[in-house]
Amino acid sequence: MLDRQSRCEKSRFLKHNLFVFNNLTKKSMTGTIKRLVTEKGFGFITGEGLQKDLFFHSNSLVGVAFDELHEGDAVSFETEESPKGLNATNVQRA
Numbered sequence: 001m002l003d004r005q006s007r008c009e010k011s012r013f014l015k016h017n018l019f020v021f022n023n024l025t026k027k028s029m030t031g032t033i034k035r036l037v038t039e040k041g042f043g044f045i046t047g048e049g050l051q052k053d054l055f056f057h058s059n060s061l062v063g064v065a066f067d068e069l070h071e072g073d074a075v076s077f078e079t080e081e082s083p084k085g086l087n088a089t090n091v092q093r094a
Helices: 005-023
Strands: 027-035 041-045 054-057 074-082 083-092
Touching: 041 074, 041 083, 054 074
Parallel strands: 054 083
Antiparallel strands: 027 041, 027 074, 041 054, 074 083
């Protein structure tokens, strides 16, 4: 169970991300591939101006195959809310 301070910090974090989400949803963003999990077909993107990395699945790639991506590649993408937080969609090379 979280103590009061941890709950407040989590609440502030969630409010900030909700603000970012509401202002960035379906807008094209840029970032870099932080990590790829090739055996499972997903990875994480560090988005410019975001505090938290975004999950993406190989199904969300546009115009590029998953095995053509490398950590550090520049990408553009849109964001989408999921039960686990923001995800990157329509991911393509920048």
